Amino acid sequence: MKKNIKFVQGNEACVEAALYAGLDFFAGYPITPSTEIAEHLAYRLPRVGGKFIQMEDEIASMCAIIGASLTGNKVMTATSGPGFSLMQEALGYAIMTEIPCVIVNVQRGGPSTGLPTHMSQGDVNQVRWGTHGDHAIIALSASNHQDVFAMTVDAFNLAETYRTPVVLLFDEVIGHMRERLFMPEKGEIPLVKRLRTSVKEGVDYHPYLPREDGRLPMSDFGGVHRYNVTGLFHDMWGFPSDNQKVVHELLRHLVDKINNNVDQITKFKEFYLESAETILISYGSSARSSLHVVENLRSRGEQIGLLELQTLWPFPSHIIKEKCAKAKYVIVVEMNMGQIHQSVRGAVDRPERVFLANRIDGVFITPMDIRNVMRLIQGKGV
Amino acid sequence: MLNSLLRAIEKLGLSKNEIVMVSGIGCSSRISGYVDFHTLHTIHGRALAFATGVKLSRPELNLIVPMGDGDALAIGGNHFIHAARRNIDITAIVMNNRIYGMTGGQYSPLSGYGTLATTAPYTNIDQDFDVVELSIASGASFVARTTTYHVQQMADIIRKAILHKGFSVVEILSQCPTYFGRKNKAGNAVDMLESYKTNTTSIGSKAKKENPELIERGIFAQKEIPEYCNEYNKIIKKAMKGHS
Numbered sequence: 001m002k003k004n005i006k007f008v009q010g011n012e013a014c015v016e017a018a019l020y021a022g023l024d025f026f027a028g029y030p031i032t033p034s035t036e037i038a039e040h041l042a043y044r045l046p047r048v049g050g051k052f053i054q055m056e057d058e059i060a061s062m063c064a065i066i067g068a069s070l071t072g073n074k075v076m077t078a079t080s081g082p083g084f085s086l087m088q089e090a091l092g093y094a095i096m097t098e099i100p101c102v103i104v105n106v107q108r109g110g111p112s113t114g115l116p117t118h119m120s121q122g123d124v125n126q127v128r129w130g131t132h133g134d135h136a137i138i139a140l141s142a143s144n145h146q147d148v149f150a151m152t153v154d155a156f157n158l159a160e161t162y163r164t165p166v167v168l169l170f171d172e173v174i175g176h177m178r179e180r181l182f183m184p185e186k187g188e189i190p191l192v193k194r195l196r197t198s199v200k201e202g203v204d205y206h207p208y209l210p211r212e213d214g215r216l217p218m219s220d221f222g223g224v225h226r227y228n229v230t231g232l233f234h235d236m237w238g239f240p241s242d243n244q245k246v247v248h249e250l251l252r253h254l255v256d257k258i259n260n261n262v263d264q265i266t267k268f269k270e271f272y273l274e275s276a277e278t279i280l281i282s283y284g285s286s287a288r289s290s291l292h293v294v295e296n297l298r299s300r301g302e303q304i305g306l307l308e309l310q311t312l313w314p315f316p317s318h319i320i321k322e323k324c325a326k327a328k329y330v331i332v333v334e335m336n337m338g339q340i341h342q343s344v345r346g347a348v349d350r351p352e353r354v355f356l357a358n359r360i361d362g363v364f365i366t367p368m369d370i371r372n373v374m375r376l377i378q379g380k381g382v
Numbered sequence: 383m384l385n386s387l388l389r390a391i392e393k394l395g396l397s398k399n400e401i402v403m404v405s406g407i408g409c410s411s412r413i414s415g416y417v418d419f420h421t422l423h424t425i426h427g428r429a430l431a432f433a434t435g436v437k438l439s440r441p442e443l444n445l446i447v448p449m450g451d452g453d454a455l456a457i458g459g460n461h462f463i464h465a466a467r468r469n470i471d472i473t474a475i476v477m478n479n480r481i482y483g484m485t486g487g488q489y490s491p492l493s494g495y496g497t498l499a500t501t502a503p504y505t506n507i508d509q510d511f512d513v514v515e516l517s518i519a520s521g522a523s524f525v526a527r528t529t530t531y532h533v534q535q536m537a538d539i540i541r542k543a544i545l546h547k548g549f550s551v552v553e554i555l556s557q558c559p560t561y562f563g564r565k566n567k568a569g570n571a572v573d574m575l576e577s578y579k580t581n582t583t584s585i586g587s588k589a590k591k592e593n594p595e596l597i598e599r600g601i602f603a604q605k606e607i608p609e610y611c612n613e614y615n616k617i618i619k620k621a622m623k624g625h626s
């Protein structure tokens with residue numbers, strides 16, 4: 001048992017999980033606070049026969065992983081805000097062409113170069129709407145290294161299941177903090193393999209014809225089926241089309257395959273939610289301070305609980321609505337100007353009861369910060 | 383260009399399943415929709431970055447990347463020089479029509495000083511660069527230039543470029559009568575083709591010595607230097623040895 005315990009940074013936990021999930025190919029460009037992911041993979045990947053390449057920028061990194069995924073590999077890139085901004089066009093391409101890939105964004109303060117080595121959760125809405133056009137996206141977060149591991153493996157599984165890019169939205173505190181990690185045994189966490197077509201050589205293969213369950217079996221580039229992949233709207237053969245029906249159906253498919261599966265995709269954690277009058281909602285490292293507050297106040301008899309979101313997109317509105325139905329106060333704890341707060345307000349029946357406890361100065365939000373906001377809300381003064 | 387390419391591939395005896403064509407966005411990039419290979423039609427300027435991912439993950443595949451001059455050298459200029467520098471085994475074909483065709487005739491980095499374009503109504507003050515010199519300086523190990531008039535030479539050069547183990551650049555001077563031709567009074571497609579005959583000459587020819595204005599055609603560089611995917615395979619061996 002003991003050999004399976006590691007004391008690592010969050011970024012390393014992410015690397016361990018990616019390798020556990022079967023990562024074959026990584027392309028990236030260094031940027032704080034994500035760089036350790038690239039550094040560790042440069043060392044680790046070739047040891048298992050995988051490939052690592054440092055590209056000339058993040059645009060190229062995103063493009064390269066898409067190319068490598070098409071040939072049948074599990075792929076990943078890692079970056080932070082400025083690099084994630086650069087990836088947006090290619091991210092949209094992966095959405096449109098339905099190519100599985102995992103993008104890690106270890107957030108730092110923004111906009112622009114912002115606060116390279118400080119704490120922020122300011123990219124939540126960029127992940128949702130950063131690339132142009134209507135689309136759906138999956139984004140996951142984690143508040144401790146065990147969850148970084150679990151969510152990273154999940155990201156690979158979801159990418160394959162839904163043939164879509166999945167964003168792992170971590171933050172500087174999680175990325176750099178050292179913590180214990182129990183390494184799961186092989187086989188302990190189920191892995192989703194790429195769904196490949198059973199269509200034989202010489203028989204027509206339709207790369208973009210969804211099965212009844214909405215999934216699209218793939219054929220590796222370089223394999224026996226030759227087909228076209230394009231970022232233009234395309235028909236079931238992969239050829240460009242501006243036929244109204246084709247366009248409508250493809251866009252619906254891209255959005256529905258994710259949004260209609262919110263329940264299957266969504267992961268969250270709840271702490272003391274039964275009978276909670278005050279509910280904190282948080283994610284990532286700020287959920288740690290939130291949990292601290294909740295456990296502290298519970299021990300003094302206060303009816304308080306925490307809902308920790310692990311899936312940020314698609315937004316689990318109905319879960320939030322249900323969990324918060326009886327709460328007197330809902331307080332969203334995050335390190336931005338209310339990006340998830342806004343979505344929570346849209347999800348609950350009584351948005352006037354949803355408050356924000358945040359910090360936007362690059363400093364990790366403390367339990368004391370949260371308590372101060374609670375006192376204000378509850379009219380007790382600071 | 384398409385004919386010469388297909389002829390070159392036929393001569394090489396490659397199976398269609400071994401060929402991946404990756405293109406960006408532009409008139410020249412649409413060619414990927416007309417061929418029966420694995421075809422990846424990507425985003426403007428980034429074809430070489432996608433191709434790098436395909437190639438490094440499956441080095442046994444042959445990668446052919448047709449690009450317009452804007453695609454390859456304006457928006458994609460950075461990817462171009464870095465793919466060349468890595469010497470990854472990809473055949474880059476730059477169809478240089480000295481204009482942005484797709485978007486209707488704006489100047490490209492290869493239009494050159496004194497030309498006219500929809501975004502240079504008073505004449506272009508941007509200097510162009512020489513694709514061949516840029517490619518050699520960036521580290522491409524095979525560099526050639528030909529024109530759409532010289533179809534025989536084109537097929538021959540493309541064949542050699544595909545055979546070459548490393549990053550190959552083939553610049554093809556191509557006509558865009560609709561935009562470049564009309565704006566710059568270069569005439570119709572036939573006139574422009576004719577001009578490639580009269581304005582170009584073989585590398586180091588006597589004609590070039592007599593008239594330095596002539597543009598040279600032929601193979602400018604063909605070097606054996608370590609290829610990226612081969613080198614990475616050595617890295618894997620090294621890493622695995624330390625692992626046991």
Ligand SMILES: Cc1ncc(C[n+]2csc(CCOP(=O)(O)OP(=O)(O)O)c2C)c(N)n1
Pocket residue numbers: 407408409410411426449450451452453454479481482483484485490
């Ligand atoms: C990011 C982005 N910017 C701009 C465009 C618009 N655009 C499409 S093709 C093109 C230039 C085409 O010129 P070139 O690459 O020389 O190819 P040609 O059409 O002349 O063959 C431009 C600017 C785009 N598709 N994407």
